[in-house]
Amino acid sequence: MSQKHPVIAVTGSSGAGTTTVKNAFEHIFRRENINPLVVEGDSYHRYDRAEMKKAIEEFAAKGKQLSHFGPESNHFDLIAETFKTYGETGKCRRRYYLHSDEEAAEHNARLGTNLKPGQFTPWEEITEDSDVLFYEGLHGGAVAGDVDVSKYVDLLVGVVPIVNLEWIQKIHRDNAQRGYSAEAIVDTILRRMDDYVHYITPQFSRTDINFQRVPTVDTSNPFIARDIPTPDESFIVIRFRDHNAADFPYLLNMISDSFMSRPNTIVVPGGKMGFAMELILAPRIHQLIEEKNRA
DSSP states (O other): OOSSSOEEEEEOOTTSSHHHHHHHHHHHHHHTTOOEEEEEGGGGBSSOHHHHHHHHHHHHHTTOOOOTTSGGGBOHHHHHHHHHHHHHHSOEEEOOBOOSHHHHHHHHHHHTOOOOTTOBOOOEEEOSOOSEEEEEESOTTOEETTEEGGGGOSEEEEEEEOHHHHHHHHHHHHHHHHOOOHHHHHHHHHHHHHHIIIIIGGGGGTOSEEEEEEESSOOSOTTSOSSOOOGGGEEEEEEESSGGGSOHHHHHHHSTTOEEEETTEEEEEGGGHHHHHHHHHHHHHHHHHHHHHHO
16 A cells, blocks of 8 residues: 555445546546546456457366356456555556447557557556546555565555346346346356455455445346436445544535445435445545645
8 A cells, every 4th residue: 555656445336336436536536636546347358359269178078167257257467466566656558448439449549559449559658747546446456476466555445236237237238238138147156256255256345335225116126126226316425444544423424315324334315326425435546645745
């Protein structure tokens, strides 16, 4: 961990509220006049899209499972190295995973390359000054063997829906956006399960603050759900590792219809998630920058 070059990591699976999280942090960074170095978790995948498909088949032929959740398909060591190097020097390497034609076109224009969606850009040395490193991805608090990503993070935030809601979101996204069949989506969920249990969920016991979305409608069978519960059909359970790290009376007063469920946990309406994140995270980030300036 570093006072001079702080690292902020948001960890959680896709569909957990990515847009809300990004908006909340962008608002905080803009108000605090903070210049972040943004690092994307997908850039640390071990395989590009074509290589991953082949590797899954090779693992399956050996009776093994491979998923984007586990260490066999990700460079946990490079995430830890990036965080450690940035914390020590304020510099690091970065690359991008190209999700779409639009992203590919943007980076091809910048780099003079001819990369396709599903590929990585080359690693680049980032020499520009920045105030914080901001990571968003699956493994900001991952631990595997002797690699512990979480120990290099100054503020670790978890954002996660309950698992049935996560599955509903994945089923709808993969079907609507990628045209996958229901059978193929279920196969992917099952293939990921072991890595999910061992490498994704343990992170949320290491987070400083955890935001968990819980629906208030029936999600007991996610495989037949017709639609995704809306934010207004949800609550956000916010757990603090240190119950002294939050001004709970202030939060209860500011966020209507919120309540305490445990001494370190506040529950807020799902539609107030972004507002709650800004109220909670802005003071923590402000403190990191003050400590950075003093250092």
